[in-house]
Amino acid sequence: MMLLSQAVGRPVVSAVDAAHIGTVGGIVVAPEDALITAIRLDGAKGRGDVIAWADVHAVGPDAVVVGAASAARFASTDSSGSQDLLGKRLLTELGDGIGTLADVTFDPESGHLHTLHTSRGHRIPGPHLLGIGSYAVVVRVADEGAIKGPPPPVA
Incomplete structure (x- = not known):
């Protein structure tokens, strides 16, 4: 990876x-x-x-x-920057903000996305990616256990 x-x-x-x-x-x-x-x-x-x-x-x-x-x-790509992933806001399919996209783990042979790493320390399975827009990356987390890693810090 x-x-x-x-x-x-x-x-x-x-x-x-x-x-x-x-x-x-x-x-x-x-x-x-x-x-x-x-x-x-x-x-x-x-x-x-x-x-x-x-x-x-x-x-x-x-x-x-x-x-x-x-x-x-x-x-040529469009100039919207919609595919600039790192640092982009992360939203759940319900519209909840869960930080920003800190990094992406991928398989260098197949190109499959393995894990989305959030700025809050969570890890989201790659297949939970729903969409990438100019404003945010949207992920599915409705099923329990979709977000792995430490919980976000309490404010």
Whole structure:
């Protein structure tokens, strides 16, 4: 498993010639599947700013390796920032605020989201992700035990 905060800022390089394509700026997620569908790139010159997760060969300790830069599928994302996950407000499906999203644990091979880590120290299973909007990340916690970890501090 890997933390999103560890992946952000890593160089993205071509498996063919080790050409620098950009750096990981974030991820694009399909909430209904709790699955990474693409990585957002920072510093991608002359190309779009997204590369499909299917084109990611490996997420290593030093870099993210993709197929040949010319073969990778690039596209432009919207500028709404709705997929900027870290630091985004977390809401339950009932509208209750449960802090902010501190980090995300994901499987670097499959792209499946394993755990959402809250600013309050809770851990929410990735499959409980319901949606990502410009204002907040919405999670399902109605069933008991959905939020794991220490309770929030008493004010």
